[in-house]
Amino acid sequence: MEAILNILQKFSNIPQESLERFVGKLHEKSIPKGETLIREGEVCNQLSFINKGFVRSFYFKDKKDITISFSMTGEFIASMSSFISQKPSYETIEALEHCYLYQISYQDLMDLFEKDSHLEHLYRLILEQYYVALEEHLIFSKFKTAKERYLELIETKPLIIQKAAVGQVASYLDMSLETLSRIRSSI
Amino acid sequence: MEAILNILQKFSNIPQESLERFVGKLHEKSIPKGETLIREGEVCNQLSFINKGFVRSFYFKDKKDITISFSMTGEFIASMSSFISQKPSYETIEALEHCYLYQISYQDLMDLFEKDSHLEHLYRLILEQYYVALEEHLIFSKFKTAKERYLELIETKPLIIQKAAVGQVASYLDMSLETLSRIRSSI
């Protein structure tokens, strides 16, 4: 529990009491490598904190899977559009290594927000950070060549390259796996 | 003021009193066509509601400008990463037609959130919608050909095509203006 408390406290100086209220609703979950946190078509009703592990979010297009994002230790993960709307997810999230999670259900989270506005405040701050990160990812990928995108990923998120398969990284970077393989051998 | 009230009420059944508190902090602003709401390097300290108008957000890369997004009547607009972090913006936002805005300053908004958690709740809901829209935009552009991206834009946001210049749309869709011009003449 310490890791998540440290991270939450970095976002705002929230009262200890509120944090305890939040932690009281968390439950631990362990996902073996290769299994899924959420599958396409299901409603995502858990927000997960990755206490340890590495996951990949992807969707299917013409039988191929296309990586949307990777998330790692210390980050929150959910199929956000499904979690927010409580409608079926179009993305699947799989554990690329064994994951130890803390989860809170959508309903519990909404109940907490009603009772304790400090928690909604904290969530707002976290959401803002995720929004900014997403916007940066979008811009980062615009008008860069395949090689530039790969080099930038090495700089910003080297863990992804270490832990994910070439094909998974390639679709994340919007290129074919052959192209990524050639870029790798050229540098 | 009616338009903004209608839109806010759609997000949550917020007390009338809270809405009035919010509206009390809004000020009107009019931006002539061609002028900017926020310029690269400035800190974005206003959140704007577009009561009527059409704006484009872009950044510069190698002297060319690259469109990040278009926003239209009924939407909120800010250089979000700058507004959230209160650090200099890397994007510029310009009025593509004369704009009538309602604005609230960052400080006023934060003060309201402290006093009235209903407003932070409302903001959270809006932010979630914007997050989902951004995620969809990101996914929408993955692994589609230039033509598919253009056709999808026609389906989802035809106003953009009507109101923006070819070069502005082209960089939004991640292609050269010549390519977009050829696609247009081919359909």
Add this chain to the structure above:
DNA sequence: CTGATTTTTTGATTTTTATCAATAGCCTTC
């Protein structure tokens, strides 16, 4: 350890799209 399966690399070719260049259209503004 070994055979089988999956993943990655490498090669040849084609497709897509960018770039460079020139022309045509079209608003302004005088």
Add this chain to the structure above:
DNA sequence: GAAGGCTATTGATAAAAATCAAAAAATCAG
């Protein structure tokens, strides 16, 4: 309504990356 400045189109060529195909390397199961 003509001159000048943008904007858009069209054409030729080059570059980037996808696709198709096969070989090599790595991983896994028994």
